[in-house]
Each structure stands twice: as structure tokens, then as C-alpha cells.
Amino acid sequence: MDADAWRLRLGGLVERPLALTLAELQARPARTLPVTLECAGNGRAFLEPRAESQPWLSEAVGTAEWTGTPLAPLLEEAGLLDDALEVVFTGLDRGFQGGVEHDYARSLPVSEALRGDVLLAYAINRQPLPPQHGYPLRLIVPGWYGMTHVKWLAEISVVAEPFRGWQQEDAYRIHESEDDPGTPVTRMLPRSLLIPPGIPDFMTRARFLEAGPCQLAGRAWSGFAPVERVEVSVDGGTTWEDGILEESLGDFAWRGWRFDWDARPGEHVLSCRATDGAGNVQPLDPVWNLGGYCNNAVQRVHVTVA
Numbered sequence: 001m002d003a004d005a006w007r008l009r010l011g012g013l014v015e016r017p018l019a020l021t022l023a024e025l026q027a028r029p030a031r032t033l034p035v036t037l038e039c040a041g042n043g044r045a046f047l048e049p050r051a052e053s054q055p056w057l058s059e060a061v062g063t064a065e066w067t068g069t070p071l072a073p074l075l076e077e078a079g080l081l082d083d084a085l086e087v088v089f090t091g092l093d094r095g096f097q098g099g100v101e102h103d104y105a106r107s108l109p110v111s112e113a114l115r116g117d118v119l120l121a122y123a124i125n126r127q128p129l130p131p132q133h134g135y136p137l138r139l140i141v142p143g144w145y146g147m148t149h150v151k152w153l154a155e156i157s158v159v160a161e162p163f164r165g166w167q168q169e170d171a172y173r174i175h176e177s178e179d180d181p182g183t184p185v186t187r188m189l190p191r192s193l194l195i196p197p198g199i200p201d202f203m204t205r206a207r208f209l210e211a212g213p214c215q216l217a218g219r220a221w222s223g224f225a226p227v228e229r230v231e232v233s234v235d236g237g238t239t240w241e242d243g244i245l246e247e248s249l250g251d252f253a254w255r256g257w258r259f260d261w262d263a264r265p266g267e268h269v270l271s272c273r274a275t276d277g278a279g280n281v282q283p284l285d286p287v288w289n290l291g292g293y294c295n296n297a298v299q300r301v302h303v304t305v306a
Contacts, residue, residue, distance in 0.1 A: 001092070001152065008120070012088070012158035015079030021138045026122060028069040033067050033117060033135035033142060033254035036221045040145040040172055040185045043286070043295030051250040051292035053073050058193055058299065063219075063254050066140045068121030072114045080110065083160040087113040089139050092152040100166045107151055107163035108141065117252070120153065125286035142252035143187050143223035145294075147172050175290040181292075188223030189296040190282050192257070196301045206298070206302040214263045216243075218272055221254035225277030230257040237284055237298065243272070263305045270301040273278045 003022045010175040011017040039060035052059075075087070110116070119140040122129060129135040133216055134151025141148045147167065150279040163169075173182035195217050198209030220227040226248060231240040246256035257272075286297035 001131070001136055005181055006136055006138060006154075008153060008156070010074060012156075012226060013084045013160055014158050015081065017027045018074065018078055020074075022122065025069050025137065027118060028074070029069055030069055030296045031065040031117070032065055032126075033119065033140070034063060034065050034250045035140055035142045036061065036254045036295075037146045037251065038188050038191070038221070040147055040293045041291070043297070044292030046297070047286055047288055047292050047295055051290060053292060055100060056202065056222050060146075061193075061221075061254075063221075063249070065126065066119055067123035067126065068137075068140060068270070070116055071118045071120055071156075072116055073140075074120070074156075077113060078158075080158060082251070084110050084158045085160050086138060086158075086163050088155075088159055088248070089150040089153060089155045090155040090157070090162050091134070091138075093148045094262045098166060098170055100170075102166050104150065104167055105163070105165045106148055106167055107165070108148070108199060110129070110158075112141070113242050115208050117143075117167040138269035145172075145185055145188055145223070148186065159230075171291075171292065172293065177290065180290075186223075188221065189294050190224070190227065190274045190276045191224035191296040192220035192227075192272040192282065193299055194218035194220055194232075194272045196303075197263075198303060207302065209263055209303055209305050209306050211263050211278050214261045216259040216270065216272075218257055219254040220272070220274035221255055222274065222276035222278075222280060223252070224280055226251050227255045227274050228277050229275040230255075231273050231275075232259040232261075233271045233273075234261055234268050236270050236300070240273070245246070249274055250293075262303045263303075265305050268303045268305060271298045271302055273298045 004140040045055040175182035198207040243259040
């Protein structure tokens with residue numbers, strides 16, 4: 001992208017359409033927020049049968065500090081008309097999916113778009129966005145799965161009808177079957193992961209660990225409310241004990257946790273589960289769906305202690 005030639009255009013059902021350069025956006029009031037982004041397909045490869053898409057295990061998640069200007073003041077300056085229902089965000093990436101040629105575009109309800117923490121981000125970890133993260137500008141919607149955070153953002157359009165673009169209407173929906181219209185993927189479900197202790201077997205990824213004191217550690221997050229509890233099991237989920245939560249990085253960033261385990265010789269299955277402030281708890285088993293989305297079932301790590 002040539003940032004000097006690039007413009008962000010804001011139009012549709014507004015009183016005053018805008019066209020802004022990157023420099024003009026960077027000159028506006030800025031916020032920096034730590035935000036966790038997780039792909040909606042994270043954990044897809046653990047489902048049986050697995051959907052035909054990216055075979056993510058549990059690695060499609062990360063946390064960074066995002067810097068940008070809040071979206072809400074821009075929408076207010078443009079002046080939303082009374083019949084505004086949704087805000088559509090269109091990126092510059094174009095391709096085929098599902099046999100349809102289209103630009104990548106997603107929408108948010110006006111109420112979500114006007115949240116004070118929704119950012120038009122131009123920096124990550126205090127550095128300019130790299131091309132892979134959507135240079136020169138991307139959307140950041142804290143709490144929502146990654147498909148919402150439109151990259152290479154070029155246009156914002158306010159509309160009076162529900163957006164029917166392919167990435168909104170066909171993709172990122174929870175379908176139980178081909179005939180099921182499904183429900184849309186929105187906020188990240190509560191999830192926790194642990195750093196597997198010991199060393200791995202190459203083929204099975206089972207772990208091998210020496211007996212004795214061992215500190216388990218990991219991260220936990222939710223898009224609905226901050227995580228308030230992480231429980232740990234070392235016997236495959238029969239019994240659970242509370243882990244210790246580390247200091248929060250922010251309402252929309254993952255939270256570190258730790259648990260002291262006296263590793264006894266034998267076979268063990270390690271698991272962790274998160275509970276958020278809204279009362280949502282990770283399920284023990286996955287809920288299958290056609291697209292393999294939102295699999296937040298508890299992690300299971302097989303460990304042999306010698």
C-alpha cells in the first residue's frame with residue numbers, strides 16, 4: 001500500500017461524508033489498548049469430522065497493544081442519520097470464496113460501532129502496522145473474534161438494512177447442517193490454555209516430565225467479560241482446583257494464571273477451564289458445527305511423569 005495515496009472514506013447514511021489521510025487520522029486523539037485476537041476457527045482441527053478450512057489447533061490467538069483513534073467520534077462528526085442500522089467496514093483484500101468474487105467486508109450494529117474502545121488502528125506494540133496486520137489501517141473491535149477486525153481498511157459505510165455481504169451472511173455462522181441458516185459468530189467464548197510442561201513426543205505430542213514440583217502456567221480470556229477464575233485438573237477433569245490469576249492487562253486482553261503441581265509418577269491428563277465475569281464457563285466437550293467455529297472446549301495435555 002502507498003499510504004500517501006490511500007484514503008479512508010466514510011459515507012452512506014451520514015450528513016457529512018469524510019475522506020481522511022493516514023496523517024489526519026494519526027493527528028486525532030489516540031488510544032492504546034491491549035487486546036486479544038482469536039480466530040473464530042481456533043480449535044477447528046480438534047472437531048470430528050473436521051470442517052474443510054484452516055486446520056487450526058490452538059495457536060490462532062495472540063495479544064498485542066493496539067494504537068489508533070476511536071471510531072465513535074468520527075461517526076459523530078459525520079452525523080449518523082436517523083435510519084442508520086449498521087456500519088459496514090470494507091478492506092482492500094479481494095478474492096474468491098464459496099465461488100463468489102468479493103471484497104472482504106463485515107458490519108457491526110451501530111450500538112457496537114459507537115463503543116468507545118472500537119479503534120481505527122495504525123500501530124501494533126508501538127510500531128506501524130506491518131502488511132500482514134493490515135497496513136496502513138485496520139479495525140479493532142475488542143472482545144469479538146478475529147474476522148471482525150477488518151484489515152487494509154478502505155471504506156466505512158453506514159446503512160439502513162442488515163448487511164448481506166458474503167463474509168457476513170454466508171461465512172462465520174454456526175450451522176448444524178447445510179440447511180440450517182445458523183447464528184452469527186460474534187464475541188469470543190471464554191477459553192484458557194496451558195503451556196505444556198516437559199518435553200514432547202514427536203508424533204503424538206504427548207509430554208514427558210520428571211517427578212517433583214512443577215508450576216503450570218497459561219493464559220485465559222473471554223470476549224464477554226474479564227476472566228475471574230481459572231481451574232486446573234491433573235486427572236482428566238475428575239477433580240478441579242483453583243489456579244492463581246495474575247494481574248489483569250485490561251478488560252479485553254488475556255490474563256495469565258499459574259498453578260503449583262506436585263507431579264507424581266504415572267500418567268496424567270492436564271486441563272484448565274476459565275470462567276468470566278458474566279458467568280460463562282468453558283465446556284468440557286466441544287460442540288460440533290459445520291464450519292468448525294468457536295471450539296472453546298477445555299484443553300487436554302497427556303503427560304507421563306517418570
